[in-house]
Amino acid sequence: MTAASSPARPHGAPAASPAATDLTPGRPLVFRNATVLTMDGAHNVLHGGDVLVSGERIAAVGQRLDVPDGTAEVDATGGMLMPGMIDTHRHMWQTAMRGYGADWTLTQYFVWYYLQWGKAFRPQDIYAGNLLAALEAIDAGVTTTVDWSHGLQTVEHADAAVDALAEVPGRFVLAYGNIQQGPWEWSAAPEFRDFVGRRFSGSDMLGFQMAFDVTGDPAFPERAAFEIARELGAPVTTHAGVWGATNDDGIRLMHEHGFMTPATIYVHAATLTRDSYHRIAATGGAASVSTESEQSAGQGYPPTSVSLSMDTSVWWSGDLFSAMRTTLGADRSREHLEAHGRSETVTHCHLRAEDVVGWATRGGAAALGLDSVTGSLEPGKKADVVLIKNDASPVMFPLLNPYGHVAFQAQRGDVHTVVVNGRVVKYDHILVGGGLAKARQVVEQTVEYLMAQLGPDDWTKGMHPEIPQAKVLDNPYTYTEWDAGSAQWKGGGSSDDPASAG
Numbered sequence: 001m002t003a004a005s006s007p008a009r010p011h012g013a014p015a016a017s018p019a020a021t022d023l024t025p026g027r028p029l030v031f032r033n034a035t036v037l038t039m040d041g042a043h044n045v046l047h048g049g050d051v052l053v054s055g056e057r058i059a060a061v062g063q064r065l066d067v068p069d070g071t072a073e074v075d076a077t078g079g080m081l082m083p084g085m086i087d088t089h090r091h092m093w094q095t096a097m098r099g100y101g102a103d104w105t106l107t108q109y110f111v112w113y114y115l116q117w118g119k120a121f122r123p124q125d126i127y128a129g130n131l132l133a134a135l136e137a138i139d140a141g142v143t144t145t146v147d148w149s150h151g152l153q154t155v156e157h158a159d160a161a162v163d164a165l166a167e168v169p170g171r172f173v174l175a176y177g178n179i180q181q182g183p184w185e186w187s188a189a190p191e192f193r194d195f196v197g198r199r200f201s202g203s204d205m206l207g208f209q210m211a212f213d214v215t216g217d218p219a220f221p222e223r224a225a226f227e228i229a230r231e232l233g234a235p236v237t238t239h240a241g242v243w244g245a246t247n248d249d250g251i252r253l254m255h256e257h258g259f260m261t262p263a264t265i266y267v268h269a270a271t272l273t274r275d276s277y278h279r280i281a282a283t284g285g286a287a288s289v290s291t292e293s294e295q296s297a298g299q300g301y302p303p304t305s306v307s308l309s310m311d312t313s314v315w316w317s318g319d320l321f322s323a324m325r326t327t328l329g330a331d332r333s334r335e336h337l338e339a340h341g342r343s344e345t346v347t348h349c350h351l352r353a354e355d356v357v358g359w360a361t362r363g364g365a366a367a368l369g370l371d372s373v374t375g376s377l378e379p380g381k382k383a384d385v386v387l388i389k390n391d392a393s394p395v396m397f398p399l400l401n402p403y404g405h406v407a408f409q410a411q412r413g414d415v416h417t418v419v420v421n422g423r424v425v426k427y428d429h430i431l432v433g434g435g436l437a438k439a440r441q442v443v444e445q446t447v448e449y450l451m452a453q454l455g456p457d458d459w460t461k462g463m464h465p466e467i468p469q470a471k472v473l474d475n476p477y478t479y480t481e482w483d484a485g486s487a488q489w490k491g492g493g494s495s496d497d498p499a500s501a502g
């Protein structure tokens with residue numbers, strides 16, 4: 001164990017790394033001799049670089065840094081340091097059903113959560129999913145996660161969601177939503193405003209957004225919710241350009257009514273026309289691309305974008321290594337396919353590994369308005385730092401192309417150390433402070449409860465959906481209903497359960 005009284009260590013070889021118990025909050029910490037992907041404005045990469053963390057912030061980035069007496073020194077030789085990754089859209093509550101919907105279509109997802117079983121989730125089930133997802137995020141080096149929390153049927157559910165986030169030392173943004181009501185309904189409830197006032201103080205550790213979708217109903221019933229968001233100063237995050245669900249009409253309505261702002265986040269933004277992309281670009285909003293999701297749920301082909309997200313662990317993974325890899329693969333496969341259609345050959349890939357590492361870090365920070373806080377390794381920023389290092393892995397050398405190594409070679413098991421806001425939350429591949437035992441216990445209770453609610457037949461059918469003989473619904477993803485007979489929208493203020501109409 002290195003003594004706190006050891007002299008300052010300028011220019012020396014790295015000391016033996018400290019034990020986890022030596023990394024006490026408040027003690028300065030230096031990572032020595034890594035390949036440092038700063039993701040600063042110039043994307044500088046340092047070889048043999050150090051990063052010094054002091055208090056909540058990055059104090060210095062450089063080579064052979066002089067550090068204060070008593071600084072804990074972590075030998076990062078052979079590893080890569082990068083900013084904490086940022087997931088701009090994840091339905092954390094759904095992590096309690098991890099992997100259940102691996103073979104779903106988007107329609108089956110909507111039917112299961114929106115129409116059939118989403119209502120069965122109690123506050124403690126939201127808590128369970130969020131707790132596990134939050135631990136999963138920091139374990140994978142995702143230091144900031146937007147919890148796109150659209151299962152908040154009551155404020156008790158919302159309190160449970162925040163309780164779980166508050167127990168895990170990551171940076172989170174609660175994006176409040178409720179798929180069981182129109183956004184003009186839940187956002188008008190006095191207890192919603194009370195909740196916002198009670199639980200959010202403007203801390204950069206817990207942000208707030210409003211999460212709802214714009215269906216394209218020409219009456220634009222979502223207007224009231226946008227007005228409340230504006231009044232609360234809350235950014236709106238919305239699933240946009242989801243094939244068969246949301247489209248250009250929603251974007252046009254938002255734009256015409258003045259609700260597209262630089263803080264707005266457009267999740268997927270996949271099947272939109274050039275006109276909609278122009279409206280997004282002109283108003284400064286950001287896209288959140290969930291490539292694993294778009295590839296398998298069919299929202300449309302992901303566009304080139306600025307931030308990455310995982311969507312939901314009921315289908316896919318929850319780590320941004322997968323997001324970077326699938327985004328490169330999807331973009332390149334489309335590029336090749338389109339070229340072959342013209343009898344041409346792609347000779348240069350236009351999307352680079354460096355681009356997706358940028359989207360997973362500083363791109364996410366910019367999308368969330370946190371670019372002065374996190375997203376790069378620069379002195380003065382909050383210390384959200386990830387060390388990728390795994391001496392037991394044959395995949396960690398040679399380390400020739402750092403961006404390529406992060407995007408195509410590394411994986412979550414290679415995350416050695418994670419620092420959030422200056423605090424070490426994972427060290428030597430193990431979460432500091434535990435939490436997994438509790439998460440396992442509450443998730444088991446939720447799974448047991450849901451299995452009992454569904455019964456064995458529906459539980460099995462939900463996981464192994466068969467191709468139906470009859471068409472289920474054209475679009476279950478609506479707050480208001482399109483009546484084909486009268487060719488009119490109906491509802492728009494009704495809280496009737498759409499399931500009862502089907």
Ligand SMILES: [Zn+2]
Pocket residue numbers: 089091148239267311
């Ligand atoms: Zn989503």
